[in-house]
Amino acid sequence: MYITCLEKRLAVLTAAFLLITITHPVCAQDAKVLTEAEDEMRIDAYEQELEDYLTHYLVDEYDARAAMAWNRDYSSADALVRSVAPNRLRWEKEVIKPPHLQKTGPLLSKPYNLLGTDAEWLELPLGNIAARAVIAYPEGASKANPAPLVIALHGIGSGPETAFEDGKSYHAYAKALLDAGFAVMAPLNMRSIPRRNNIERLARLADVSLPGIELARLQHLLDVVLQDERIDADRVGAWGVSLGGMATLFWMPLEPRIKAGVVSAWFNHRINKMVVPDERYSSFAAGNEEHAFFSGWLTEFSDHDVVSLICPRPIQIQHGKKDNIAYWPQVVEEFERSKVHYERLELSNRIDLVLHEGSHEALVAEGVAFLKKWLDNDE
Structure with missing residues (x-):
């Protein structure tokens, strides 16, 4: 304690x-x-x-408080989803707080050369703001052969193109997904700590959050993009690195069209990460990242509890032992608590922890294989 x-x-x-x-x-x-x-x-x-x-x-007091807040029913997968509906509503209305946005024009698309890959730059007007993303399709995607779609979510200091680049954290995982037959859409989200701090302060005054705004932008994009005959709307996944991992974990509970997810370099023992400084990991409590604090988050929504809002959909957690965002034994502890939701439903094969010897990065082969397993069949 x-x-x-x-x-x-x-x-x-x-x-x-x-x-x-x-x-x-x-x-x-x-x-x-x-x-x-x-x-x-x-x-x-x-x-x-x-x-x-x-x-x-x-x-x-977290465990005692959470025990009173959750009334999970593990008698079936559908029963679990119904039983956490009140928590899901609180997650949406009290923590993520997405605003109500409306489309105010058609989706604009133009050719975009993405490191030698033919892609499209998308822009969808939503009143005073817009949703923007880059999207690329695998060779052969068509109405007769629609491809599954993976949403590639970037982190701090990165952009939509970063997931296609062979850098130290991303290792071109989006390019690997393309090569494996996936369409890839990478939204433009806010980058840099000072910029996120600035927008999050204003968002709090408006009783919304930056992750909520960016979720709403993504959902409007999906409304339009999933109508493309080159994409199979029933096979959508998400894969985020670092703050993109936060987006994956935050948004899957509120976006049922995302059928499977990979969270790289974000999953954590959330209470310790946010509140308890420790020389074994970098705590948000000791930094200047105001953007990472959301009202109501630790009332009942540590990472293992949020996972129960995703269950029974498949999710893979990736964490490097040299990644100082967390002390890896605490990640294992939080994962074991997350895995219980799947074990109680006899679906433990749908949740996976890839604990590796690296640092703050995505493991490409493992993530691609996981998404192929769950988006290429009807398990």
Whole structure:
């Protein structure tokens, strides 16, 4: 537990307040003003009191709180989906908060040379904003031979083209998908920490979230793209790296058209990642990534709980032991809790952990094989 003796911490903080009060009694006849050092001591103590209070709620009370929030029925896959419907609604309305967008024009498409691959640049007007993506089709895709579609989701510092490039994190996994017979659509999402911080602050004021906006953009794109006769609308997958992995995990519960997913370099022991600093991994609690904090997230939605909103659809988790976004034994712990949802339905073959010796990256062969397995048949 993060706090093993909260009562002692509170006693120390109370003593600090009392020390200042006794030293400087406040009365009408003899009012005293605190020194700057004493004022800092008081407000430091108050900050620590609030941090301890919220950390205790988020960390120590999470399991008990989640146990009351979820009422899963494992009697069948359909029963599980129905039983988590209230949680799914809270995930949508209280955490992701997608806005209501409307199409305000036709999909615009133009040829796009994607590193030697013939592709199309798509733009769909949605009022004051637009959904944009690059899409490429495998050789031979047609009405008579429609291809499955994989949504390739990029992370911080990347763009739609990155998944096609042979870089250190992506290894051209989108190109490998094309070669394997998949169509690939890579949306343009917001890149860079400062830009995401800026937009997320404004989104909170509007009671939406940036992931929610980008989900709504993607859903409108899918409405149109899946009408293309070159694509099999019943065989859609998603594969995201880093923050694209976040998008995959966040959006699959709310987009049933995505039938299978791969999450690379994102899945985590979410409570520790967000709240508990530790030298064994990079904690969001110790950084400047405001964009990564969403209201209501840790009320009941640690990663293993979010997976239950995806189950029984297949999902593969990829994590490198040298990736400091997480301490890999904690990833294993969170995965084992996620796997329970599938085991209870006797569908454990639909969830997979690829734990490798690498770092912050996608494993191409394993991800392609997983998506081929689940999007090439009716299991």
